[in-house]
Amino acid sequence: MNRRQIAVLGSTGSIGTQALDVIRQHSDVLSVFALTAHRQVDLLIQQAREFLPDTVVIADESKYAQLRDALHDLPIKVWTGADAIAEVAAAESVDMVLTAMVGYSGLQPTISAIRAGKAIALANKETLVIAGELITQLAQQHQTPILPVDSEHSAIFQCLVGEKNSEIDKILLTASGGPFRTFSAEQLRHVTKNDALKHPNWNMGAKVTIDSASLMNKGFEMIEARWLFGVQPDNIQVLIHPQSIIHSMVQFKDASIKAQMGMPDMRIPIQYALAYPARLRSDFVPVDFMQFHQLTFEQPDTQHFPNLNYAFEAVRQGGNMPCILNAANEIAVDAFLHDRIGFQAMSRVIEHTMQAVPFVAGATLETYIQTNDEARAKAIEFIISIKN
Amino acid sequence: MNRRQIAVLGSTGSIGTQALDVIRQHSDVLSVFALTAHRQVDLLIQQAREFLPDTVVIADESKYAQLRDALHDLPIKVWTGADAIAEVAAAESVDMVLTAMVGYSGLQPTISAIRAGKAIALANKETLVIAGELITQLAQQHQTPILPVDSEHSAIFQCLVGEKNSEIDKILLTASGGPFRTFSAEQLRHVTKNDALKHPNWNMGAKVTIDSASLMNKGFEMIEARWLFGVQPDNIQVLIHPQSIIHSMVQFKDASIKAQMGMPDMRIPIQYALAYPARLRSDFVPVDFMQFHQLTFEQPDTQHFPNLNYAFEAVRQGGNMPCILNAANEIAVDAFLHDRIGFQAMSRVIEHTMQAVPFVAGATLETYIQTNDEARAKAIEFIISIKN
Numbered sequence: 063m064n065r066r067q068i069a070v071l072g073s074t075g076s077i078g079t080q081a082l083d084v085i086r087q088h089s090d091v092l093s094v095f096a097l098t099a100h101r102q103v104d105l106l107i108q109q110a111r112e113f114l115p116d117t118v119v120i121a122d123e124s125k126y127a128q129l130r131d132a133l134h135d136l137p138i139k140v141w142t143g144a145d146a147i148a149e150v151a152a153a154e155s156v157d158m159v160l161t162a163m164v165g166y167s168g169l170q171p172t173i174s175a176i177r178a179g180k181a182i183a184l185a186n187k188e189t190l191v192i193a194g195e196l197i198t199q200l201a202q203q204h205q206t207p208i209l210p211v212d213s214e215h216s217a218i219f220q221c222l223v224g225e226k227n228s229e230i231d232k233i234l235l236t237a238s239g240g241p242f243r244t245f246s247a248e249q250l251r252h253v254t255k256n257d258a259l260k261h262p263n264w265n266m267g268a269k270v271t272i273d274s275a276s277l278m279n280k281g282f283e284m285i286e287a288r289w290l291f292g293v294q295p296d297n298i299q300v301l302i303h304p305q306s307i308i309h310s311m312v313q314f315k316d317a318s319i320k321a322q323m324g325m326p327d328m329r330i331p332i333q334y335a336l337a338y339p340a341r342l343r344s345d346f347v348p349v350d351f352m353q354f355h356q357l358t359f360e361q362p363d364t365q366h367f368p369n370l371n372y373a374f375e376a377v378r379q380g381g382n383m384p385c386i387l388n389a390a391n392e393i394a395v396d397a398f399l400h401d402r403i404g405f406q407a408m409s410r411v412i413e414h415t416m417q418a419v420p421f422v423a424g425a426t427l428e429t430y431i432q433t434n435d436e437a438r439a440k441a442i443e444f445i446i447s448i449k450n
Numbered sequence: 451m452n453r454r455q456i457a458v459l460g461s462t463g464s465i466g467t468q469a470l471d472v473i474r475q476h477s478d479v480l481s482v483f484a485l486t487a488h489r490q491v492d493l494l495i496q497q498a499r500e501f502l503p504d505t506v507v508i509a510d511e512s513k514y515a516q517l518r519d520a521l522h523d524l525p526i527k528v529w530t531g532a533d534a535i536a537e538v539a540a541a542e543s544v545d546m547v548l549t550a551m552v553g554y555s556g557l558q559p560t561i562s563a564i565r566a567g568k569a570i571a572l573a574n575k576e577t578l579v580i581a582g583e584l585i586t587q588l589a590q591q592h593q594t595p596i597l598p599v600d601s602e603h604s605a606i607f608q609c610l611v612g613e614k615n616s617e618i619d620k621i622l623l624t625a626s627g628g629p630f631r632t633f634s635a636e637q638l639r640h641v642t643k644n645d646a647l648k649h650p651n652w653n654m655g656a657k658v659t660i661d662s663a664s665l666m667n668k669g670f671e672m673i674e675a676r677w678l679f680g681v682q683p684d685n686i687q688v689l690i691h692p693q694s695i696i697h698s699m700v701q702f703k704d705a706s707i708k709a710q711m712g713m714p715d716m717r718i719p720i721q722y723a724l725a726y727p728a729r730l731r732s733d734f735v736p737v738d739f740m741q742f743h744q745l746t747f748e749q750p751d752t753q754h755f756p757n758l759n760y761a762f763e764a765v766r767q768g769g770n771m772p773c774i775l776n777a778a779n780e781i782a783v784d785a786f787l788h789d790r791i792g793f794q795a796m797s798r799v800i801e802h803t804m805q806a807v808p809f810v811a812g813a814t815l816e817t818y819i820q821t822n823d824e825a826r827a828k829a830i831e832f833i834i835s836i837k838n
Binding site: 220221223224225226229231234301308311313314315316317318319320321322323324325327330333334340341342343344346347348349351352354355356357358359360361 | 608609611612613614617619622689696699701702703704705706707708709710711712713715718721722728729730731732734735736737739740742743744745746747748749
């Protein structure tokens, strides 16, 4: 059997490094064709020397010389720039592209890979948040499977294996609720980035950890689910499940529910996507139901965490509105991580930006690019205004 | 589309009447070809007049004349006797046979239906408990699907749709634990049949309700699962889950778990089997996770409920041992239901009978018939001995 050739876009991030763990464990069936990173050149060099890919790409051109020199003794192609990432994702030998970059930067390489007919292991949620309609249409047109890597969407995907999407009644999207789930408005006022970044159930990057604490992440996942599974927003219910053992559920027309569970270990859904449709034996720790002997559920608190409502509003409106939501949130989280605004102000940035940027109904890739720039500018403007 | 022609064996019992509820709701796709009953002739007459099947059969020959006379104005064939049930199950126009008789009597008609190449909706668990190896081999040979109706096996079956059985790591078979789950040995000593028969999570017949309270039912289900899904007993774990919302789970090689959930309503798994692979929209009440906001798990208490261990022992030994287990239990439950022995004595009857009846390794249908008779005799003998 030929090993599956994988282009790992964003190999130095949290998902990227865990994907390489999986590939290392299953080198009999999985192999690395390309590695790309934004600017973490030292780790990229180390990964390239271990996995010996055909090509490595560093997005940040100022790091190119260092990368090239460090790998000059190896038969590895060394490229740089955003266009090079899109190009390597479409290379002929690639069987699957893992899109594990953070934020908006994932959009163009994903489109490039789909156009080249590559299977997509989708870990970049912003791609579907911004351009879900475009991406899913394109994937259908090029008959490329989109295999979700996010644990929730992997759960839904796994529940739907062998089932018909037309028989879905609703999707039950579970959420840990984050570290501030039980906080009062007053407590939320004093939350710092360090409070948000410690003790997540999942091992994730800083941006996603903040998004989880604010329920923005769950809002994005709802938008993703809407596109990945062709389900209307009104048929997606968010359920707080603090133990993070049930990763999501699907309720069918006959009132039967299927759920997927596991320990909160991102390598499980990553491996499922990379090896799909095979399930590979692994040393992942299984759920011990004597330890997790109580699984609980609550309604999400959208009064204290309004971002979830903004996400429903954005996807119901459609057009460029989810793109505005995402751009405003990227700016807001960045400002929060740099101690420029408080936790609750992030929601105000989003609310304001969704009102400030003109709505465009039938959004194209060009609209998304323009909307993204405009929304970021409006969000920054608003942050400056509330600081003064 | 042709409506699926179903032979409902055991139409007057708990599963049979609920199956007719399902067929009534979905008469556009499901129809009744035959109805059979043991001796409840009045209900059988009423069902026949409503569903107008091709054939009705009453096992008890003393009720034949009453049945024939009551239906003389309708173009319905009226038969009697156990052989007639096996015959109608194999009739040419039958697409699917629902085997909903209680106990040992389900075995021969099931074999007859499989030999005739009919799809089986299996609700008679004793068939697989007694003769699991024989039945599953036969089904493979005749390429007939066996669709489990039991909620646990339906759950496992649903979790395995689109998956490979070879990728199963283990089956997590859930159990409510029954009404005496938290009882001490002393409390169990004073348990009556009325204590056992009231407040079950599920709407079932008396025999199954007692088997649930003693964990014998879960032992039988473990044996069924072993054969239905080709999983070794050591890879089946029984988990007490008092809310009866998760109907069972499958853990795969990659530590991913799939679970099927629903309200404890037998019509959901019955409908799934009858309409498989379609899921029909129904008015079944879905799970409200705000009501069932806490799902819990415990280890089964095999010290107070040893029947589960006897079942593991019986299936590990194989041969005629599960047949002995089942026969001894049928006699024990009957004695308990007639106030002849206490709750705990049921286990002693089983233990004694498993030791008293000679073990036969490569059991055939003839061995099962002989073993069944012998085990029942030994169990009765033992009950008489402890009464004196």
